[in-house]
Amino acid sequence: MTIIVYELVGGDASRPFSPHCWKTLMSLAHKGLDYRREPVPFTGVPKVEGGAGKTVPIIRDGERVVVDSFDIALYLDEAYPDRPSLFGGEGGKSMARFVEAWTATQINAVIIGHIVQEIHQMLAPDDQTYFRQSREERFGMSLEECRQATQERFDSLKGRLDPLRLMLKRQPFIGGESPLFCDYIVFGAFQWSRICSPVELLDTDDPVNDWFQSLLDLYDGLGRSVPAAA
Amino acid sequence: MTIIVYELVGGDASRPFSPHCWKTLMSLAHKGLDYRREPVPFTGVPKVEGGAGKTVPIIRDGERVVVDSFDIALYLDEAYPDRPSLFGGEGGKSMARFVEAWTATQINAVIIGHIVQEIHQMLAPDDQTYFRQSREERFGMSLEECRQATQERFDSLKGRLDPLRLMLKRQPFIGGESPLFCDYIVFGAFQWSRICSPVELLDTDDPVNDWFQSLLDLYDGLGRSVPAAA
Structure with missing residues (x-):
C-alpha cells in the first residue's frame, strides 16, 4: 500500500522546503516504502485529513493517520519492523x-x-x-x-x-x-x-x-x- | 569478581573530581557490579597497570584491562549483557x-x-x-x-x-x-x-x-x- 505524505510547499510545488517534511521523506526512503507526496500550502494544513494536525508532515498509511515527523518515524519502525530501523533500539x-x-x-x-x-x-x-x-x-x-x-x-x-x-x-x-x-x-x-x-x-x-x-x-x-x- | 577502578585524585583522596572517572563509577553502579576504587594522582597515571593508558579511568576486570570511560561502558555492556544496559542498543x-x-x-x-x-x-x-x-x-x-x-x-x-x-x-x-x-x-x-x-x-x-x-x-x-x- 502506498503511504500518502502531506508536505508543505510554497507557490512552486516543486520546491518543498520544510525541514520537518524532509525528515519524513528521508525516513520513508530509509524504510524503502512506497509513498506519494501531496503538496499543501501553509493555509491548507488545517484541512488535511479533516484537521488531523496543526502542522505537516502528516502521513496516511491505510487507515492510520500520523502527525509529526518524530512520531511518524516511531510509527514506521513499529509498523515495519522488518525494514531497516530508524532508531537502532x-x-x-x-x-x-x-x-x-x-x-x-x-x-x-x-x-x-x-x-x-x-x-x-x-x-x-x-x-x-x-x-x-x-x-x-x-x-x-x-x-x-x-x-x-x-x-x-x-x-x-x-x-x-x-x-x-x-x-x-x-x-x-x-x-x-x-x-x-x-x-x-x-x-x-x-x-x-x-x-x-x-x-x-x-x-x-x-x-x-x-x-x-x-x-x-x-x-x-x-x-x-x-x-x-x- | 571485584572490578578495580583506578580514579584520579588530588591531595585529598576522599575528593575524586575527574568527570571521566565519575562516568565510570556511575556506569559500574548502573550495572550493579562490585568494584574497588584505587586512587591515582596525575603523576601516577603512567604507572597504572604497567602503563596501560595515558588517562584514567582504567579498570581491571580479572584478566582484562580497559582504558577510557566510553570504552569501559561498552566493555561492561558486552561482558555483562544480563545487567541493565548502558546504551539501550x-x-x-x-x-x-x-x-x-x-x-x-x-x-x-x-x-x-x-x-x-x-x-x-x-x-x-x-x-x-x-x-x-x-x-x-x-x-x-x-x-x-x-x-x-x-x-x-x-x-x-x-x-x-x-x-x-x-x-x-x-x-x-x-x-x-x-x-x-x-x-x-x-x-x-x-x-x-x-x-x-x-x-x-x-x-x-x-x-x-x-x-x-x-x-x-x-x-x-x-x-x-x-x-x-x-
Whole structure:
C-alpha cells in the first residue's frame, strides 16, 4: 500500500522546503516504502485529513493517520519492523530526542532569522499574509528586521556545530556507520536553508559539509531532487 | 569478581573530581557490579597497570584491562549483557558519541577555564608542577589568566544547555524514562564542577538542576558521597 505524505510547499510545488517534511521523506526512503507526496500550502494544513494536525508532515498509511515527523518515524519502525530501523533500539529513540532538541535550539532557531524573508517570498499570496502575521507575532518584529536583529546568532552557527564536527572524527553519521533518523533531523535543517537561501552555511572543507553532501546523495539523490537556491 | 577502578585524585583522596572517572563509577553502579576504587594522582597515571593508558579511568576486570570511560561502558555492556544496559542498543551507542562530543565542546571546554585554578589547588605538590606545565602549554596562558580570558564563554554556559532543557520537557533523562551512559557523560561535567568549585552552575529552578540532583540521588547517593566544594 502506498503511504500518502502531506508536505508543505510554497507557490512552486516543486520546491518543498520544510525541514520537518524532509525528515519524513528521508525516513520513508530509509524504510524503502512506497509513498506519494501531496503538496499543501501553509493555509491548507488545517484541512488535511479533516484537521488531523496543526502542522505537516502528516502521513496516511491505510487507515492510520500520523502527525509529526518524530512520531511518524516511531510509527514506521513499529509498523515495519522488518525494514531497516530508524532508531537502532530503545536507547536510540530517547537519545534522538536530544538530537532533536539540539537541532531545534542550536540550528533551526539560528537559521530562521536569516531566511524568514526568503521563505515569505516563496509562498503563494494567501500564505504570505498568514506567514507574515504569525511570524511577526512570534518574533516580535517585522520580517524585514529579523535578519539584522539575529545576525550575531547567525554568525555563531559554525561554532555551534562543534559537537557534530568532533563526533565526525570518530564515525561518519550520528547513527554510527550508517545514518538513522537522528541524522535526518539535522539534515532537515541544512536542507531547509539550502532550498530557501543561496547563502552557504558550511565551508566546503568542513567535515559537516561532507556529512551533509553524503546525505544529499542518499536514496538516488532524493535530497538533490530540489536544486539549491540560486 | 571485584572490578578495580583506578580514579584520579588530588591531595585529598576522599575528593575524586575527574568527570571521566565519575562516568565510570556511575556506569559500574548502573550495572550493579562490585568494584574497588584505587586512587591515582596525575603523576601516577603512567604507572597504572604497567602503563596501560595515558588517562584514567582504567579498570581491571580479572584478566582484562580497559582504558577510557566510553570504552569501559561498552566493555561492561558486552561482558555483562544480563545487567541493565548502558546504551539501550546499537543506535544508542552511536548517539551517545554525539552526547559525548556535545559535552566535551559545550560544557567541559567551558567549565575548565573557570575551575582550572581550583583544580590546581586540590593537587599534591608533584602533581601541581605537572598540571601547571601541561595546562599552561595547552591553554597558551598562565593558570591565573585562564578565568578572565574565558569569562565570556563561561557566561554563555546556561544558554548552551538549552538542548538539554528543551529535551527535559519531554522526558526525565537523555536515556528516556531512566538514565543511560549518555546521562552519566553530562553528569560527569557538573559533578566535576560541583566538587572543584563553590560556584553554582545551575539556578535552583532550572530543570537541568532537577535532572542533576536526581542523578546525584542515584545508587544510594553515590554522587553525593563527595560533598560540594564550600
